[in-house]
Amino acid sequence: MKILKYPFIIGFLTFTLFPVFWMFKISITPDRLLYSEGIVAWPSNITWDHYYAVLVEGSFPDYFLNSFIVSITTAALVTIFAVLGGYALSRFHFQGKVTLLIILLLTQMFPIVMVIAPIYNVLTYINLVDSISGLILVYTAFNLPFACFLMQSFYDGTPMELEEAAMIDGCTRLQALEKVTLPLCLPGIGATLGFVFTAAWSELLFALMFISRQSQMTFPAGIMNFVTKFSVDWGQMAAAMILALIPVCLFFAYIQKFIVQGLTAGALKG
């Protein structure tokens, strides 16, 4: 079994990275060669013009900033609320719980296309259409059900006895949650943060439909500007995509340690 480990890892890496490499290759290929040298491994002539255009001439730095603000805020908000909500779902049996679970599940099953118009109206009503605040609110609402289920699973895998022990020792439930349970659930929190951040970072449809102003635009919507009626500016699109991957990778590298951290030994004995 062990012998297969490294070939598998290499296989996964190749599969994952090859398309990204291909996009990178496109991003440094001059327009003229894009098709005539479509399938070579490396273009005969390299250009950094596309990156220059994206970073300097376009508004991409603004788009990235907006995306970052929206994503981080959404991730944090969702995680906070889901930590609380998931806890309730995991630890309590109460009337209406099943109905609630069903409703939460239901929210995931409807195609977003159908709710865009009603949500647009809601946001217009509170003057938050065409604002990143509007996006934050909407993204938070849509990511909450799943994040909640996720935290619930992680709580389910964490013994209740620990909190109960702490509460017997005089903690309130909230304190027990904070001091005892959450540290054990850090992988779950990390996963939730990472997941929601990326979901918000790469979300397109809402951003495209709600945002028109350049000052509030996120980068997926911004990339669509490269697609005009007449042409697709592949080089710049690819450059923008590569640039957009960097913050996400950094974010993941940062929260990696949460996901990697497991239960500390001695918890049961303490």
Added chain:
Amino acid sequence: MIRAAFSFVIVVLGFVAWQAFFDDKDRDPNNLLIVEVNTSADRTGLLRAQLDRFEADNPGLKVDVISLSWGQAFEKLSMMVAGGQIPDVIEMPDFWLARYVSAGQIADMSDFVANTGFDDDIEPDTFKYGSIGDKIYTIPYGYYLRALLYNKKLFARAGIEKPPLTMDELYQTAAKISELPGVSGYCHHGGRGGAVFYYWIMTTMNGSNAFFDAEGNSTFYNQGAIDGLTLIRDIYKNGYAPQDSLNWGFNETVSGFYSETCAMLHQTPDALNGLRQRMDEGDIASIPMPLGPSGKSFPHLGYIGWSVFEQSPKKEAAFKLVEHLLKRENHQEWATRAGLVPIYSELASEIFDQGEIGAGWLQSTQDDRWDYMINPNHLSDIAEFDSIQVVQSGQAMMLGEKTPEETAKMWADFLTASQKRWLNNHD
């Protein structure tokens, strides 16, 4: 941790509240709002310059622009309108017009046009194109005319001495070029947006640019229409168009042309901007669309125009803005940049490239053998027909799942039903 989380939430809610109460969306509700839908970066710059001139000429009037990107413009605009954000002036493509007019959203410009003077050489049918029934709802800012672009280099390599003039020559040229390795003759537009080619070939083979007879029956029932579909079906089936082109949209056909995957392209002059950047200009040339058996051909003429929204509270100012944008100098600037057939006919020769690149379009406007074909844009379901049904059934036909005869009949049935309904409602 709990305290930090709590404070964070408060801060976020504070920011949200601030945007909700104090953000004015960078727009003054007293300004005119113009929405462009065929957006590209440099054109937006040109529009802004023309708007600035308008503001200078009309102190007290200011104009804001919303630029929607083309791919989602239709959806976004409908939502904006449904959400109560009504623009004053809108860039209106021909195939959207009927939908908005039948929903009562577009202002009738007939009086405005009657009271405004346009230059004498304005193309006589301009206002007719922008009308539905007797009312003028949009004024075209230029026409998108189709011609056949071809790659001179590939033609030379295949030993073709002169570009195709008739349908038969089109077929044979496509066949000959496809003998070159890795190259196909015709860049077929099999995906969304390709309907106009089918309409061209069907009407041309029919010998008439009419879509319907007086009773509302579609001309696609005629043998000519079936022959036209058979011709393009054969071109694809025999491999004279790239196998991939079944799915090709606008971008793929253009890139197919400049990557020299295929040698002939049915396009409007605005494609030239992108082509010039990616190809040697010396390789590009154009001719009018091939002639049918009647000795005539009916290249498609599309347009985009300026319309005013019915619900706009500033209609007078909006009409003024439209008039400004269509003034000769502004119009010339605009049409030149986009390669449009201008609405003032004397400008045509100035706008189209002299020489081989623009020859196709120029000749189409001047030579009597070529007459324009306009889509039945008055039908409110034409947009959906164009972009979904024609595409899907066209693909089915190319793949051999349906015959050209069945396909033509299917389209004829739909169009006839739609036309008869329209005639009923408007008599």
Added chain:
Amino acid sequence: MIKSFEPWLYLAPMLLFILLLVLVPLVTGISYAFYNFDLISGTRDFVGFDQFLRILSEDEIFLTSLVNTLFWTSASLFFQFTLGLALALLLHNGFRGIKFIQPVLFVPWAVPSFLIGLMWVWMFNPVTGPLPYLFEWLGFMDIPENILSDPDHAMWGPITANVWFGIPFFTIMLLAALRSIPKEIFEAASMDGISGLKAFRHITVPLIAPTIIITLMMRAIWIANFAEIIIVMTNGGPANSTQIVATYIYDTAYQKMDFGYASVLSIALLFMLMIYGFTLGHIRRKMKVYI
């Protein structure tokens, strides 16, 4: 008495958001199904259940799209899950350089879905991508062609893109679940002689089962609703061979502007997903695990 509203206190913030921004619009969206709704003019005529009958009696595309949806969802899910699980196990086991490789493996999940579509469109195109030549070399094709134009095989294009996209999701979720298992359990078990494959089957799988169920459920529901990749890659073509219910809904809503009928289709999809969800939920409830 205090006990019975305590959970609601925890749930309150979350429910407020969901109620206002999801549930209310959702109900509105569902209500469209009973109307002949024109977004542009804002008019609506109540038509009751007429549109529902349309789905059952006239709509051939719906049936095709239904079949395609099943294929799309199951194929994508199968490959994503198995490969994601394999990767999670590999990462859990650890290897040299894992700290650098791990973030890289999550990259696909961070790419916006339409860019994934565009990226893979390039890869499958013989003019711009290497895949057709790979297929030729492997013997799948006689000459390098674009599978996206082949109605019999076009669906595999978006499926591949979707699998590429979705593996990291399962990897992260399953890895976090794996990491949450206390090591002591394995130590205790190995003292009883249970290790390796046996330990995997009897300890690991049951303990990560709740996560497996949840991820399978959610991901399947998302995939079924996932129109963007297909729209960008094939737009439902050629000839409806890659048309799934979600893309059909998108076309009906935004190309035909028929929001009423689009809502009916959405409800149909909702109904089927509900059956799927309940089935899985039932299984999950039977597996509540305590340590």
